[in-house]
């Protein structure tokens with residue numbers, strides 16, 4: 213590996229697990245100083261300890277504006293600067309059936325973490341970056357924000373709002389040298405997706421049969437964090453094996469084969 217982020221200081225929210233953890237590890241490997249922020253202190257401390265002096269953990273609930281400000285202040289105090297924030301912490305509303313049966317009991321919390329958390333994380337980091345020569349803000353959305361479907365309606369709505377917010381913020385902050393981009397992961401095995409039959413989900417939704425992993429998303433975050441993407445802002449980058457492009461050809465082949473046999477409805 214190279215030193216793509218040498219001299220940079222990054223915050224990764226949701227860095228105790230899954231995509232955030234893989235990203236914190238990759239950023240540190242690429243020479244960054246990384247502050248891991250999470251509500252899960254035990255796991256967050258553990259990830260930071262394994263990364264050594266290049267990393268620190270700060271317990272943060274991203275839905276709490278005061279804690280997010282403290283996180284930014286902590287990063288600057290500990291490592292002397294802030295160049296990158298990956299607003300990645302997120303939760304699902306966990307409702308996979310019809311919206312008719314959704315009691316919306318998780319609405320406030322999902323919006324608070326997945327949307328307010330991204331907005332306030334972007335704002336507090338950007339206030340610092342605007343005074344210190346710019347930076348890169350990376351926000352995690354989802355294929356569920358791009359491709360309509362049944363279930364997780366609050367999650368879809370929050371993640372879709374993240375896209376419009378981020379693209380608009382890219383315009384707002386460009387004059388300060390701050391880039392704002394989104395990553396839209398799809399079907400990545402993490403704590404959030406343990407209940408999924410991943411092989412089936414991929415067969416039905418994803419043109420590339422390969423299983424995407426947290427490191428695939430981390431690699432996209434590395435690109436958006438590094439100066440290699442210096443001319444890129446307002447982008448929504450799917451890391452989804454083609455899920456948002458269209459149905460897998462294998463599925464279409466099944467339909468064509470059934471039609472040829474006369475069994476298709």
Ligand code: NAD
Nearest residue numbers: 226229230231250251273274301302354399400402403404
């Ligand atoms: P994960 O559950 O492994 O990691 C999420 C992390 O966020 C956890 O460590 C959790 O403790 C932390 N977190 C939750 N609420 C928080 C809060 N209020 N403040 C701070 N930290 C908080 O899941 P993941 O799949 O790695 O999810 C990372 C991001 O990727 C999320 O935004 C998720 O919506 C998004 N995403 C994941 C997938 C996928 O297939 N795994 C697909 C699309 C989008």
